[in-house]
Amino acid sequence: MAGTLWAPWRMDYILGKDPRPEGCVFCLPKDHLGPLPERLVLYSDRQALIIMNRYPYNNAHLMVAPRRHLGTLLEATPEERLAMVNLAAWATEVLDGAQKPDGYNMGINQGQVAGAGITDHLHLHVTPRYNGDTNYMTVIGETRVIPEHIVATYEKLLGFFS
Ligand SMILES: [Zn+2]
Secondary structure, three states, rough: OOOOOHHHHHHHOOOOOOOOOOOOOOOOOOOOOOOEEEEEEEEEEEOOEEEEOOOOOOOOOEEEOOOOOOOOOOOOOOHHHHHHHHHHHHHHHHHHOOOOEEEEEEEOOOOOOHHOOOOOOOOEEEEOOOOOOOOOOOOOOOOOOOOOHHHHHHHHHHHHOO
């Protein structure tokens, strides 16, 4: 049963009109630190970054990635792994305040078979869950309900990350 609501970015993705910029979405300019609004980056330091998912499974779906372009947790250094988990924890603290979700799904899809949309740059999903969002795990082709536009959500969250 498919539902189509306000999720135009997701529909573009499903229809193959991928608006992602050229190159890797997780790789930032070399010396850039802090947020990067045009890329929906909420925070970055020398080890890792927090970025909004342009194709969210749920409202305020964030991702944490290492700064280095690497594909697996095994390739990451202990410092990078620690930075990712610490940023994921901070992301939940921010989302608790900003979005008041009822829970989270957090995890890594490593490899295409595991569901990774981008396979060559490791990323950890931080997906808030809300009571009643029962269509969360539906497959591609069924549009999910995303009640807030992603840019509005970005602007709202940015204040909490500064
Ligand atoms: Zn990359």
